[in-house]
Amino acid sequence: MCSMTTDDPHPAAVASTSTRIADRVAALMARMSLEEKIGQMVLAQPGEGPPADTLGGPVRDGRVGAIVNVVERDAVSELQRIAVAESRLGIPLLVGRDVIHGFRTILPIPLGQAASWNPELVRAAAAVAAQEAAEVGINWTFAPMLDIARDPRWGRIAESPGEDVFLANRLAAAMVQGFQGESLAEPGSIAACVKHFAGYGAVESGRDYATTNIPENELHNVYLPPFKAAIDQGAASLMTSFSDLDGIPATAHAGLLREVLRAQWSFDGFVVSDWHSIPQLSVHGLTADDREAAVAAANAGVDMEMASDTYARHLAEAVESGVVAPETVDAAVARILAIKFRLGLFDSPPDKVGVAAQAASDHALEVAEKAARQSVVLLQNRDGALPLKPSELSSLAVIGPLADAAYEQLGTWIFDGDPERSISVLAGIRARVGQHLDLLHEPALATSRSRETGGFDEAVAAARRADAVVLCLGEESILSGEAHSRADIDLPGAQVELVRRIRGCGKPVVAVILAGRPLTLANIVDEVDAILYAWHPGSMGGPAIADLLFGVESPSGKLPVTFPRTVGQIPLYYNARNTGKPPRPETVVNIDEIPVRAPQTSLGMSAFHLDVDHTPLFAFGHGLSYTRFEYSDLRLSAARLPLADALIVSVRLRNAGPCSAEEVVQLYVRDPVASITRPVRELKGFQRLRLAPGQAERVEFQLHADDLSFYGRQQRRVVEPGRFQVWIGGSSNAELGGEFEWVEN
Numbered sequence: 001m002c003s004m005t006t007d008d009p010h011p012a013a014v015a016s017t018s019t020r021i022a023d024r025v026a027a028l029m030a031r032m033s034l035e036e037k038i039g040q041m042v043l044a045q046p047g048e049g050p051p052a053d054t055l056g057g058p059v060r061d062g063r064v065g066a067i068v069n070v071v072e073r074d075a076v077s078e079l080q081r082i083a084v085a086e087s088r089l090g091i092p093l094l095v096g097r098d099v100i101h102g103f104r105t106i107l108p109i110p111l112g113q114a115a116s117w118n119p120e121l122v123r124a125a126a127a128v129a130a131q132e133a134a135e136v137g138i139n140w141t142f143a144p145m146l147d148i149a150r151d152p153r154w155g156r157i158a159e160s161p162g163e164d165v166f167l168a169n170r171l172a173a174a175m176v177q178g179f180q181g182e183s184l185a186e187p188g189s190i191a192a193c194v195k196h197f198a199g200y201g202a203v204e205s206g207r208d209y210a211t212t213n214i215p216e217n218e219l220h221n222v223y224l225p226p227f228k229a230a231i232d233q234g235a236a237s238l239m240t241s242f243s244d245l246d247g248i249p250a251t252a253h254a255g256l257l258r259e260v261l262r263a264q265w266s267f268d269g270f271v272v273s274d275w276h277s278i279p280q281l282s283v284h285g286l287t288a289d290d291r292e293a294a295v296a297a298a299n300a301g302v303d304m305e306m307a308s309d310t311y312a313r314h315l316a317e318a319v320e321s322g323v324v325a326p327e328t329v330d331a332a333v334a335r336i337l338a339i340k341f342r343l344g345l346f347d348s349p350p351d352k353v354g355v356a357a358q359a360a361s362d363h364a365l366e367v368a369e370k371a372a373r374q375s376v377v378l379l380q381n382r383d384g385a386l387p388l389k390p391s392e393l394s395s396l397a398v399i400g401p402l403a404d405a406a407y408e409q410l411g412t413w414i415f416d417g418d419p420e421r422s423i424s425v426l427a428g429i430r431a432r433v434g435q436h437l438d439l440l441h442e443p444a445l446a447t448s449r450s451r452e453t454g455g456f457d458e459a460v461a462a463a464r465r466a467d468a469v470v471l472c473l474g475e476e477s478i479l480s481g482e483a484h485s486r487a488d489i490d491l492p493g494a495q496v497e498l499v500r501r502i503r504g505c506g507k508p509v510v511a512v513i514l515a516g517r518p519l520t521l522a523n524i525v526d527e528v529d530a531i532l533y534a535w536h537p538g539s540m541g542g543p544a545i546a547d548l549l550f551g552v553e554s555p556s557g558k559l560p561v562t563f564p565r566t567v568g569q570i571p572l573y574y575n576a577r578n579t580g581k582p583p584r585p586e587t588v589v590n591i592d593e594i595p596v597r598a599p600q601t602s603l604g605m606s607a608f609h610l611d612v613d614h615t616p617l618f619a620f621g622h623g624l625s626y627t628r629f630e631y632s633d634l635r636l637s638a639a640r641l642p643l644a645d646a647l648i649v650s651v652r653l654r655n656a657g658p659c660s661a662e663e664v665v666q667l668y669v670r671d672p673v674a675s676i677t678r679p680v681r682e683l684k685g686f687q688r689l690r691l692a693p694g695q696a697e698r699v700e701f702q703l704h705a706d707d708l709s710f711y712g713r714q715q716r717r718v719v720e721p722g723r724f725q726v727w728i729g730g731s732s733n734a735e736l737g738g739e740f741e742w743v744e745n
């Protein structure tokens with residue numbers, strides 16, 4: 001079936017060693033023409049009609065080495081057949097797709113998965129996605145997205161791991177493990193592509209594709225580490241960002257791609273551009289035309305071009321005229337081919353798996369449900385409004401545009417998701433309590449954006465008749481994701497008005513919010529008793545939310561991102577630096593307290609806005625439970641220790657409430673005096689554990705000096721001895737703390 005197997009009697013047995021792969025790559029490359037090499041650097045999409053009609057020819061001619069957005073199993077197989085059996089060298093194709101949070105079965109959006117603070121579950125979620133995608137012959141996903149995001153206006157925050165580096169690092173490794181499995185050659189493993197390198201999450205004012213302004217230090221301390229974590233885990237490929245970093249678009253950024261990625265991190269996978277991001281170098285104003293753009297990208301270290309054709313049209317001439325070295329092309333092709341060998345594409349039929357699974361496996365649905373359950377964050381719960389007790393209710397009103405919106409709860413990037421597999425909140429509630437409770441359902445608004453309030457009267461009537469109300473609000477799928485940034489992140493449409501009308505009915509109101517980003521909720525928090533923040537929870541959102549509403553399980557998600565009160569506070573993140581004038585309750589002044597014609601003063605002389613509380617509405621790490629967790633007796637293994645020794649920090653955690661539940665215990669540190677100013681707190685550890693009522697456990701963390709290292713003034717990582725503060729608790733506001741000192745060995 002493939003050209004290489006004839007030379008090698010036991011290819012599968014030996015292909016796993018990198019030396020063997022290097023030899024096979026070299027042998028293959030020795031037979032390739034320049035045009036065939038450049039073909040491997042081309043990632044092409046199909047045109048109109050059956051994919052083989054538009055891609056078959058270029059694949060047969062060796063002008064295309066990878067394809068994107070072909071998802072029909074038969075079409076993938078046919079193109080692989082052409083590549084292997086009909087092209088001169090029989091090189092199989094990489095088959096890429098955005099498998100972001102599931103394929104047919106949709107898991108919570110990545111930001112929701114991050115709220116689970118459960119790397120093992122996130123790994124399992126990626127593995128489910130990989131398995132389902134591999135079943136149609138996809139062998140490469142454009143995930144995980146590892147852009148740290150501190151601006152909820154940015155639509156792509158939905159795809160991000162949130163605002164924190166430590167959490168993102170852990171999840172980055174977990175996602176790569178999940179997609180790639182133990183070995184890329186295993187059935188069900190697909191190659192990961194970490195993106196978008198680098199800094200895309202910092203686009204100004206959250207406007208997608210906008211400029212970023214990231215100081216060198218911040219780039220290294222905040223934006224780059226998750227990529228390093230993914231690469232250390234063996235990520236097969238990396239995608240450049242659309243954005244511009246300090247005047248150099250990321251797709252032509254040799255400093256990032258050659259110095260950081262290759263020289264410092266020894267990345268041996270390949271680099272792909274983003275969609276048309278090479279010709280866009282000319283739109284940015286870096287190059288004059290497509291030829292210059294191709295040269296700039298290739299020389300910067302972009303190994304493969306996505307969707308556009310500047311490499312196909314210009315690279316051969318650029319090599320012949322000497323502006324791109326032949327070694328640059330050779331290195332790119334060698335890296336791409338090495339991943340094809342590692343995927344086992346040369347050693348077995350390249351579309352690997354036998355029969356495409358039509359039905360969701362029980363395992364996929366179980367993982368999706370567990371991920372949805374653990375990603376939901378209980379933001380507020382006044383007077384124990386939740387869990388709802390069916391024994392105390394005879395009727396429940398389920399109101400709102402997202403109550404019965406199986407598709408809208410799936411979120412962004414769900415091209416291949418099966419909406420039939422998705423169970424809405426209403427359906428989940430019905431399945432759980434429909435036999436015992438009278439359920440009154442009113443959408444009230446046709447969509448989350450609707451301003452047409454004609455349905456409010458029926459909704460109010462239902463709320464009046466019911467004993468309690470579940471209000472399903474938020475944003476439909478299409479309001480977040482790529483190119484879907486918002487300047488105003490309040491609940492859209494007439495939803496705030498709906499909340500007020502329902503509040504007027506005097507019944508307990510529980511808001512379930514489904515959204516792709518943190519929304520600003522200040523205008524509804526006082527109007528509802530409880531808030532369950534469900535993100536876009538995916539296919540199994542309904543059953544998961546029903547379990548939480550009725551206390552079958554306690555909520556245990558924690559915020560991976562700060563919730564501002566109003567957009568004017570953005571960017572607002574917990575691990576900011578202190579400034580010389582940090583706000584404290586006694587230094588802030590409210591706009592209403594300023595006397596008319598007061599003389600100019602510096603007021604409280606601290607960093608706050610006059611017209612909004614300086615704190616977030618909900619802090620990073622926040623998330624309530626139906627039980628009460630008590631933290632006590634924080635212990636440090638030493639008050640003073642040499643840098644070479646590890647510190648053990650531990651705390652006693654007790655479930656002092658009524659039900660069994662999971663808690664995410666969080667460890668924060670501060671380096672109060674350093675050679676550059678450091679954040680007021682930084683997450684440095686977390687553990688999720690379950691305790692039964694009355695049960696207590698000592699939770700232990702190990703800290704090494706290296707964990708507190710940072711990228712310093714000399715533009716390299718440093719470990720600085722000195723005094724540190726440490727806190728453990730259930731959110732970034734943890735109060736139980738201690739101090740220790742690390743001294744030179």
Ligand code: BGC
Nearest residue numbers: 098142195196242274275482
């Ligand atoms: C996005 C990438 C995505 C690619 C392919 C681009 O517009 O920025 O994240 O992987 O399209 O769909």
